Amino acid sequence: MEPVNGSWTSFGGDLHLDLTERRAAGTGLRAALEDALREAVQAGRLAPGTRLPSSRALGEDLGIARNTVVEAYGQLTAEGWLSSRQGSGTTVARRAAPSPAVRPARPQARRRTVRHDLMSGRPDLSLFPRTAWLAAARRALATAPHEALGYGGPLGRIELREALTHYLARVRGVRTDPDHLLVCNGVQQGLGLLCAALRERGARSLAVEEYGLPPQHAVVRAAGLTTAPLPLDCEGAQVEHLGPRNGAVLLTPAHQYPTGAPLSADRRAAAVRWAREQDRYVIEDDYDGEFRYDRQPLGAMQALDPERVVYAGTAAKSLAPGLRLAWLALPDALVEPVARLKVLADTMSPVLDQLTLAELITSGTYDRHVRRCRLHYRRRRDHLVAALAEHAPHVRVTGIAAGLHAVLQLPPGSTPEPELLARAEAAGLALSGLGWHRAAPADEAAAPALVIGYATPPEHAFPAALDALCDLLRRA
Amino acid sequence: MEPVNGSWTSFGGDLHLDLTERRAAGTGLRAALEDALREAVQAGRLAPGTRLPSSRALGEDLGIARNTVVEAYGQLTAEGWLSSRQGSGTTVARRAAPSPAVRPARPQARRRTVRHDLMSGRPDLSLFPRTAWLAAARRALATAPHEALGYGGPLGRIELREALTHYLARVRGVRTDPDHLLVCNGVQQGLGLLCAALRERGARSLAVEEYGLPPQHAVVRAAGLTTAPLPLDCEGAQVEHLGPRNGAVLLTPAHQYPTGAPLSADRRAAAVRWAREQDRYVIEDDYDGEFRYDRQPLGAMQALDPERVVYAGTAAKSLAPGLRLAWLALPDALVEPVARLKVLADTMSPVLDQLTLAELITSGTYDRHVRRCRLHYRRRRDHLVAALAEHAPHVRVTGIAAGLHAVLQLPPGSTPEPELLARAEAAGLALSGLGWHRAAPADEAAAPALVIGYATPPEHAFPAALDALCDLLRRA
Numbered sequence: 005m006e007p008v009n010g011s012w013t014s015f016g017g018d019l020h021l022d023l024t025e026r027r028a029a030g031t032g033l034r035a036a037l038e039d040a041l042r043e044a045v046q047a048g049r050l051a052p053g054t055r056l057p058s059s060r061a062l063g064e065d066l067g068i069a070r071n072t073v074v075e076a077y078g079q080l081t082a083e084g085w086l087s088s089r090q091g092s093g094t095t096v097a098r099r100a101a102p103s104p105a106v107r108p109a110r111p112q113a114r115r116r117t118v119r120h121d122l123m124s125g126r127p128d129l130s131l132f133p134r135t136a137w138l139a140a141a142r143r144a145l146a147t148a149p150h151e152a153l154g155y156g157g158p159l160g161r162i163e164l165r166e167a168l169t170h171y172l173a174r175v176r177g178v179r180t181d182p183d184h185l186l187v188c189n190g191v192q193q194g195l196g197l198l199c200a201a202l203r204e205r206g207a208r209s210l211a212v213e214e215y216g217l218p219p220q221h222a223v224v225r226a227a228g229l230t231t232a233p234l235p236l237d238c239e240g241a242q243v244e245h246l247g248p249r250n251g252a253v254l255l256t257p258a259h260q261y262p263t264g265a266p267l268s269a270d271r272r273a274a275a276v277r278w279a280r281e282q283d284r285y286v287i288e289d290d291y292d293g294e295f296r297y298d299r300q301p302l303g304a305m306q307a308l309d310p311e312r313v314v315y316a317g318t319a320a321k322s323l324a325p326g327l328r329l330a331w332l333a334l335p336d337a338l339v340e341p342v343a344r345l346k347v348l349a350d351t352m353s354p355v356l357d358q359l360t361l362a363e364l365i366t367s368g369t370y371d372r373h374v375r376r377c378r379l380h381y382r383r384r385r386d387h388l389v390a391a392l393a394e395h396a397p398h399v400r401v402t403g404i405a406a407g408l409h410a411v412l413q414l415p416p417g418s419t420p421e422p423e424l425l426a427r428a429e430a431a432g433l434a435l436s437g438l439g440w441h442r443a444a445p446a447d448e449a450a451a452p453a454l455v456i457g458y459a460t461p462p463e464h465a466f467p468a469a470l471d472a473l474c475d476l477l478r479r480a
Numbered sequence: 481m482e483p484v485n486g487s488w489t490s491f492g493g494d495l496h497l498d499l500t501e502r503r504a505a506g507t508g509l510r511a512a513l514e515d516a517l518r519e520a521v522q523a524g525r526l527a528p529g530t531r532l533p534s535s536r537a538l539g540e541d542l543g544i545a546r547n548t549v550v551e552a553y554g555q556l557t558a559e560g561w562l563s564s565r566q567g568s569g570t571t572v573a574r575r576a577a578p579s580p581a582v583r584p585a586r587p588q589a590r591r592r593t594v595r596h597d598l599m600s601g602r603p604d605l606s607l608f609p610r611t612a613w614l615a616a617a618r619r620a621l622a623t624a625p626h627e628a629l630g631y632g633g634p635l636g637r638i639e640l641r642e643a644l645t646h647y648l649a650r651v652r653g654v655r656t657d658p659d660h661l662l663v664c665n666g667v668q669q670g671l672g673l674l675c676a677a678l679r680e681r682g683a684r685s686l687a688v689e690e691y692g693l694p695p696q697h698a699v700v701r702a703a704g705l706t707t708a709p710l711p712l713d714c715e716g717a718q719v720e721h722l723g724p725r726n727g728a729v730l731l732t733p734a735h736q737y738p739t740g741a742p743l744s745a746d747r748r749a750a751a752v753r754w755a756r757e758q759d760r761y762v763i764e765d766d767y768d769g770e771f772r773y774d775r776q777p778l779g780a781m782q783a784l785d786p787e788r789v790v791y792a793g794t795a796a797k798s799l800a801p802g803l804r805l806a807w808l809a810l811p812d813a814l815v816e817p818v819a820r821l822k823v824l825a826d827t828m829s830p831v832l833d834q835l836t837l838a839e840l841i842t843s844g845t846y847d848r849h850v851r852r853c854r855l856h857y858r859r860r861r862d863h864l865v866a867a868l869a870e871h872a873p874h875v876r877v878t879g880i881a882a883g884l885h886a887v888l889q890l891p892p893g894s895t896p897e898p899e900l901l902a903r904a905e906a907a908g909l910a911l912s913g914l915g916w917h918r919a920a921p922a923d924e925a926a927a928p929a930l931v932i933g934y935a936t937p938p939e940h941a942f943p944a945a946l947d948a949l950c951d952l953l954r955r956a
Contacts, residue, residue, distance in 0.1 A: 018651040018770065018847050022779050024745075049649035055844070129626040138618055145614060150605040150938065153800035173525035175494040189665065189826035196825065219823075226824045294494065303498050324629035326831035347695075348702045350669035354830055355802035368531070371494050462626065 119432030160187025207251020264403015595908030636663025653779030683727020740879015
């Protein structure tokens with residue numbers, strides 16, 4: 005944009021002052037301005053330290069003589085509301101009222117003190133590649149056309165959908181294309197949109213794994229579907245229980261969340277067969293598919309039938325949950341309804357992070373980052389396993405071939421889970437019990453088990469967290 | 481993170497290959513690997529040009545000897561699927577199959593050719609301050625704690641809510657605090673959350689202005705509320721028609737969208753009185769509150785009663801719609817229900833843009849940018865008015881004291897609106913008719929009127945767009 009003449013370059017900021025009412029009540033111009041400014045400072049609308057517009061700029065804004073503003077500023081400075089210093093303009097005095105107190109602050113939920121964070125479902129946020137991300141953002145913004153910043157289609161930016169098409173094919177074996185990918189704000193939103201679309205098609209019940217993520221179950225129910233739990237065993241969810249009543253099934257085939265078993269090949273085939281025969285859908289939540297350590301990589305189940313399996317992936321584990329970047333690879337029949345619901349929800353997902361992630365993927369930086377994280381987390385897992393073998397050999401560690409968490413199963417007769425969790429909380433140790441993950445209340449009390457997110461703490465805090473955990477388990 | 485030894489530094493990317501099934505069928509290891517790689521290239525899962533992992537890295541990943549990988553790569557290079565060059569590793573050959581074609585591409589909606597874009601509701605995207613945005617992002621990321629990248633509360637990042645509290649108080653007279661601000665993905669999402677919360681409280685009908693934004697009306701209806709249109713006149717919406725049936729009213733008090741009148745002081749007071757007496761809410765959509773040109777700035781109506789008026793603001797006009805950054809200043813009673821619905825919708829809004837906007841505001845850059853845009857758009861508006869006065873003096877231009885659009889009213893007996901719109905489309909001129917904005921069908925055909933977004937085209941394209949518009953109107 006060409007430079008404009010006028011006062012804006014010398015202007016510290018915008019200021020809303022309404023003189024109309026005061027003028028209508030017969031107050032003179034300068035007095036009205038003084039009143040309005042004084043009231044704004046007193047009420048805290050203008051915070052201490054705020055720089056006021058220059059007298060010239062404010063005069064132009066209000067359509068009054070500059071001198072009137074100078075006089076009003078002078079009066080309020082004399083009264084102590086404003087402070088004026090050569091060269092730095094006029095600011096609101098520091099002794100003036102603090103931030104706007106419209107009403108008492110809302111009571112905050114009591115936060116227990118967390119000294120060791122082993123909550124599952126979170127990556128080590130200190131690994132977020134800040135420098136690489138900014139560099140990718142710069143490259144992305146340098147080449148993005150202006151229209152990329154405007155309103156676009158509900159599927160998301162084409163740059164990211166193209167990058168994901170190739171990346172997901174290569175790394176997870178997903179079979180899709182940019183016309184069938186939808187970028188959403190976290191899997192949470194994607195699941196909500198899917199459930200709403202399924203309900204429109206007549207679904208009333210979604211089968212879920214017996215153990216899972218309660219916030220996901222809440223999203224399903226908010227969309228008007230009931231959750232029907234499927235029992236789990238060492239081959240994953242017992243999909244033979246799927247029936248005509250279920251409108252779809254939500255599975256974590258690569259690494260059951262949280263118990264850790266992969267869904268067996270037979271069960272994968274059976275679930276797809278059920279979906280075909282009953283005209284139903286499988287939702288594959290591939291929440292940590294990029295993190296596998298010992299066994300052969302398990303490809304996405306979606307490849308078995310892209311018209312029956314919805315693939316849901318995310319950057320929450322590989323980069324950061326705060327990005328809220330996730331994607332759905334949709335069957336053709338679901339593209340229109342899900343995209344329509346996305347428009348109603350929020351038009352489309354924010355574009356800058358999409359452009360940046362696309363650049364990160366196509367430049368190869370994302371692959372290198374994931375690989376680095378994988379080695380990092382594998383080391384963490386090995387430490388966890390070794391420490392438990394030494395200090396708490398009675399604990400069985402499961403679900404560790406992949407992912408960022410482990411399930412620790414205590415022998416029957418150990419301290420009951422609620423008591424164990426209370427002790428953990430008292431020790432400042434944040435973790436969750438397996439019981440919290442149940443999709444429905446259990447018939448009988450199970451043996452206690454803990455879900456441990458070993459990726460969560462930053463590197464320097466991991467050893468102490470591990471010590472605290474071992475200490476808890478030794479006495480369990 | 482400390483450097484790790486291992487193969488990742490030499491690794492070009494991740495690759496999913498499933499050898500299990502082939503091995504189970506009796507195929508030898510090298511042949512299984514060749515088959516899997518060949519299939520991945522043939523099916524397009526590995527795009528031409530993709531760099532393969534080094535033989536060492538892939539061998540380690542698959543737990544097989546490096547030599548087996550070397551031999552398989554050699555065989556496939558001989559067959560022409562891969563290409564191998566000294567120093568640049570092994571890549572998928574360019575002549576191999578192109579991108580994954582799971583199914584034929586979806587038919588695209590026919591896009592008419594737009595030569596001149598005067599659609600309203602959009603800023604000039606070429607004004608987006610890319611350099612300043614990146615600089616603010618860098619500063620924000622340099623200081624953000626790691627936890628800022630994780631899961632946070634549904635209201636949004638505290639940095640942005642604090643910056644907005646002061647900014648909105650100063651510039652728009654809004655009375656709120658960080659505990660009552662919620663960051664959402666565009667006003668579209670905020671409105672949807674509000675309507676859902678109001679419906680939970682028993683609302684069934686939302687009063688809207690007779691002319692407005694049909695996509696907003698769709699959101700209201702999707703939340704289960706009916707839209708009840710209020711007639712408009714030169715003082716804005718006739719709020720005296722509000723009754724006990726309406727659960728809330730959606731207004732654009734600063735600059736009625738699209739007709740342009742500000743809501744009069746009496747009407748503002750009356751709407752708040754109605755809300756208090758009936759225990760109802762006013763939703764104030766302040767979509768372009770920062771852009772005013774001639775008249776005294778009109779403060780936000782929310783200041784009249786922060787417990788009865790929900791203020792909705794956005795960065796869509798001041799920065800870019802693609803950011804999907806908007807905010808609600810909520811009455812105390814609505815914080816819990818709206819925040820709860822936000823969690824169900826998508827947990828929270830993405831954090832990086834929030835941190836960047838907070839930095840942009842607190843550094844004063846945002847104010848300077850808005851002021852620059854305002855001068856830019858005012859010049860545009862003056863050009864529009866001057867051009868119409870010269871070339872189409874029969875057209876009445878209204879709603880131009882503020883905002884980024886104008887309404888052009890043609891005298892009765894002019895070319896009917898649909899015919900005028902068809903002519904515009906034929907001339908490659910994108911604009912909308914006033915009729916499209918109606919919340920309910922009209923009883924009788926109104927005189928034709930056009931809604932012109934004069935901010936939309938980039939600077940270099942504006943004169944030609946103006947010429948095309950004048951040309952259309954001369955013959956109307």
